[in-house]
Amino acid sequence: MSYAILGTGALGGYYGACLQRSGLDVHFLLRSDCDRVRTHGLVIESPDDDFTLPQVNAYNDTAKMPQCDVVVVALKTTQNHLLPKLLPPVVKDDGVVLVLQNGLGIEAEVARIVGNNRVMGGLCFLCANKVGAGHILHLDYKEITLGEYTPNYLAGGISARMRQIAADFEGAGIPIKLAEDLLLARWKKLVWNIPYNGLSVILDATTNELMADNSACNLVEDLMREVVLGAQSQERHIADKFLVQMLDHTVKMKPYRTSMKLDYDQKRPLELEAIFGNPLQVARNAGVDLPKIATLYQQLKFLDAKNRQANF
Amino acid sequence: MSYAILGTGALGGYYGACLQRSGLDVHFLLRSDCDRVRTHGLVIESPDDDFTLPQVNAYNDTAKMPQCDVVVVALKTTQNHLLPKLLPPVVKDDGVVLVLQNGLGIEAEVARIVGNNRVMGGLCFLCANKVGAGHILHLDYKEITLGEYTPNYLAGGISARMRQIAADFEGAGIPIKLAEDLLLARWKKLVWNIPYNGLSVILDATTNELMADNSACNLVEDLMREVVLGAQSQERHIADKFLVQMLDHTVKMKPYRTSMKLDYDQKRPLELEAIFGNPLQVARNAGVDLPKIATLYQQLKFLDAKNRQANF
Numbered sequence: 001m002s003y004a005i006l007g008t009g010a011l012g013g014y015y016g017a018c019l020q021r022s023g024l025d026v027h028f029l030l031r032s033d034c035d036r037v038r039t040h041g042l043v044i045e046s047p048d049d050d051f052t053l054p055q056v057n058a059y060n061d062t063a064k065m066p067q068c069d070v071v072v073v074a075l076k077t078t079q080n081h082l083l084p085k086l087l088p089p090v091v092k093d094d095g096v097v098l099v100l101q102n103g104l105g106i107e108a109e110v111a112r113i114v115g116n117n118r119v120m121g122g123l124c125f126l127c128a129n130k131v132g133a134g135h136i137l138h139l140d141y142k143e144i145t146l147g148e149y150t151p152n153y154l155a156g157g158i159s160a161r162m163r164q165i166a167a168d169f170e171g172a173g174i175p176i177k178l179a180e181d182l183l184l185a186r187w188k189k190l191v192w193n194i195p196y197n198g199l200s201v202i203l204d205a206t207t208n209e210l211m212a213d214n215s216a217c218n219l220v221e222d223l224m225r226e227v228v229l230g231a232q233s234q235e236r237h238i239a240d241k242f243l244v245q246m247l248d249h250t251v252k253m254k255p256y257r258t259s260m261k262l263d264y265d266q267k268r269p270l271e272l273e274a275i276f277g278n279p280l281q282v283a284r285n286a287g288v289d290l291p292k293i294a295t296l297y298q299q300l301k302f303l304d305a306k307n308r309q310a311n312f
Numbered sequence: 313m314s315y316a317i318l319g320t321g322a323l324g325g326y327y328g329a330c331l332q333r334s335g336l337d338v339h340f341l342l343r344s345d346c347d348r349v350r351t352h353g354l355v356i357e358s359p360d361d362d363f364t365l366p367q368v369n370a371y372n373d374t375a376k377m378p379q380c381d382v383v384v385v386a387l388k389t390t391q392n393h394l395l396p397k398l399l400p401p402v403v404k405d406d407g408v409v410l411v412l413q414n415g416l417g418i419e420a421e422v423a424r425i426v427g428n429n430r431v432m433g434g435l436c437f438l439c440a441n442k443v444g445a446g447h448i449l450h451l452d453y454k455e456i457t458l459g460e461y462t463p464n465y466l467a468g469g470i471s472a473r474m475r476q477i478a479a480d481f482e483g484a485g486i487p488i489k490l491a492e493d494l495l496l497a498r499w500k501k502l503v504w505n506i507p508y509n510g511l512s513v514i515l516d517a518t519t520n521e522l523m524a525d526n527s528a529c530n531l532v533e534d535l536m537r538e539v540v541l542g543a544q545s546q547e548r549h550i551a552d553k554f555l556v557q558m559l560d561h562t563v564k565m566k567p568y569r570t571s572m573k574l575d576y577d578q579k580r581p582l583e584l585e586a587i588f589g590n591p592l593q594v595a596r597n598a599g600v601d602l603p604k605i606a607t608l609y610q611q612l613k614f615l616d617a618k619n620r621q622a623n624f
Contacts, residue, residue, distance in 0.1 A: 301527035
């Protein structure tokens with residue numbers, strides 16, 4: 001199968017490079033880094049094994065790209081207003097768009113552009129930074145959980161194309177899990193993303209600083225419980241045991257700046273709608289208030305606006 | 313009447329100096345500034361009129377002070393663990409302790425030390441900084457609202473001694489309001505103090521920055537509404553009109569760093585229990601949750617601990 005990677009940052013660059021190295025036909029969309037990558041290729045540093053791809057297919061416009069079987073959306077969600085222009089030229093008629101973004105509700109937006117039967121979601125557990133044009137530093141983790149999108153996020157089960165894509169990624173050294181219920185998987189990821197991404201920015205703190213303080217730790221847990229209530233409002237059930245696992249796991253992780261904190265420190269826009277605004281909205285539509293998450297969202301919107309003003 | 317001023321910072325120093333200048337017998341408790349003030353007195357700069365008191369009664373121990381008719385508590389609430397030692401030697405048998413501190417529940421603590429009939433509360437609307445030992449810069453406002461403490465904070469009405477103390481302060485140029493219900497006055501002050509003190513620290517923002525941003529403004533209003541719910545849980549009713557006035561007033565104020573933000577920036581402990589912890593606790597005891605205020609409290613406890621660690 002052929003792959004288009006829309007957005008060649010840390011995430012798109014890392015996964016795309018792994019896929020190309022395994023022998024697949026991969027095409028990369030870039031903006032400012034396009035010339036550099038077209039000339040010098042991609043460099044991956046990783047605890048697994050460093051490698052260079054001296055030659056890659058680099059584009060600055062999806063209209064110039066071949067139509068592909070799998071179109072991976074690896075942009076920040078803050079760029080998603082571009083998708084109605086970017087996606088149509090590059091998806092094969094029987095192709096699929098694979099959304100590898102954080103947060104809730106993105107697949108539904110993509111389905112409005114390419115049709116309900118051509119969308120899948122993927123949840124990445126990846127710790128990687130772009131350290132220069134075409135130069136990606138992979139730090140830790142790389143697993144992806146895949147799930148089918150269906151209208152209204154009814155559980156989609158395990159499809160043949162999920163298995164096909166999983167085989168490609170696994171052939172490229174990326175462990176894959178298959179989720180029967182994409183929406184449940186998305187809410188479960190929010191159990192971690194909402195407290196740690198939010199508080200790391202608001203309190204200027206790493207995950208281990210938060211876990212070492214009683215008040216912050218209690219707040220993390222309160223926020224997780226609100227995420228569980230949000231999931232419940234969509235008839236998705238997350239067991240208490242899962243929260244305990246997430247807390248334990250975070251205590252044992254090495255000190256870690258979250259992706260939202262990295263964005264904030266580099267004065268990039270924060271992915272607030274996907275991670276905070278959309279979950280709050282769907283819960284509210286179901287009559288459920290999540291006041292502590294709402295507080296973080298209001299605080300983050302203020303900080304994001306101020307942070308980017310300071311940029312200019 | 314004779315006055316003891318416990319704590320000669322910006323607030324105690326300013327009001328005490330005004331009282332002494334008007335001819336009253338005033339005695340100041342100080343710690344690190346004691347020698348300096350004993351030798352050089354107090355200097356007040358104010359838009360009203362600058363003045364110097366070359367000689368003041370300065371003490372570093374309440375045991376050395378004369379017993380006074382009115383003992384003004386002008387310490388930070390974070391020093392209140394010292395009150396059981398400080399108060400008994402300095403209050404006349406028929407004297408009164410006037411608590412000029414922010415927050416909820418302090419008068420009840422003082423009553424446990426000196427008895428139920430010897431406590432009053434005062435709410436200060438004062439903008440002043442201590443700029444050096446015995447040197448106070450008065451910036452704006454100075455009004456005090458006085459109220460009688462009664463067990464369980466039943467409305468105490470207007471007493472003769474309230475009028476007496478009011479006359480002394482007014483003779484010293486300090487406008488006084490008399491409150492029939494101290495607890496209602498305290499909750500009304502929290503309507504301002506909780507959102508602006510809390511968010512100014514958490515979001516590193518002045519009042520005008522908060523009011524200029526939609527999300528922050530909405531959060532301020534949500535927090536004010538939770539304060540109203542807290543007051544309601546104590547059978548105190550605050551009208552919507554009052555919230556609108558507070559918001560309007562703050563928009564029109566000059567850009568202002570709150571007292572909690574000043575404390576934070578100077579790495580002093582924050583008055584979190586008086587302003588956040590106690591109101592949350594009494595509301596919770598009445599079965600009322602205030603989740604947005606609770607979020608701020610948890611965040612502030614984390615920031616306060618981190619801030620003071622960084623100090624050592």
